[in-house]
Amino acid sequence: MTDADDLLFRTLADPTRRGLFERLCREGDQTVGALTAHAGISQPAVSKHLALLKQAGLVAGRSQGRQTRYSARPEALAPLSDWAGRMTGFWESRFDDLETLLDRMDQ
Amino acid sequence: MTDADDLLFRTLADPTRRGLFERLCREGDQTVGALTAHAGISQPAVSKHLALLKQAGLVAGRSQGRQTRYSARPEALAPLSDWAGRMTGFWESRFDDLETLLDRMDQ
DNA sequence: CCAATTCATATCCATCTGGTTATGAATCAA
């Protein structure tokens, strides 16, 4: 469990952040204003969440004049799926071991 | 984003809980004492984490005399991978739309 | 140039969170 993985999990723990990320995945790039209009919280709060999402690599922001357009980076979710896969893998391999053991006991 | 999903994300946000869950996936059932011996925190702290993991469906505990053996339930991770898959799916479908649009403009 | 817009940052605050110690309930061993 690396440090970056921990940041990823922590960042996704908040429903507001997941909401912002999901919206960017669904509907593509958005300005802070557009995101704020649907978030139900203040603009500074949205900006703070976006900063955290950015730090976790989940979004990227590029400045366009006085606006900032944010976009989702779903590739950043890969470590999440990888980790879940490993957990299930450990589980199944232990299950396999048990099966081999039972097979041996059967003989 | 359902309520259960939110609980799952929140529960996995803590590195100690992920560690406990990972250990149960890797090495199978463990008593609270065995888990405490490797966790680096007090037994009550471990019990509290286990209670949260249980509430999220990630582990199950069965009482055996004065011990409690906990086991991992990796199936509970499914909503996590599902959500990640949906996010990537949204992304890709938007990308497809853009491609079709560009294709049309090419004609 | 000046006013308005857009966003980020600073500051502050209530609440949540993860840890501790203390304690109690249940089980086992002698």
Add this chain to the structure above:
DNA sequence: TTGATTCATAACCAGATGGATATGAATTGG
């Protein structure tokens, strides 16, 4: 039965977290 073991729960505390408001910097339009 009595004392030890194992775990869960209660009470408490320091620090993190998510929110608000205030403000400033940068850009744009008139």
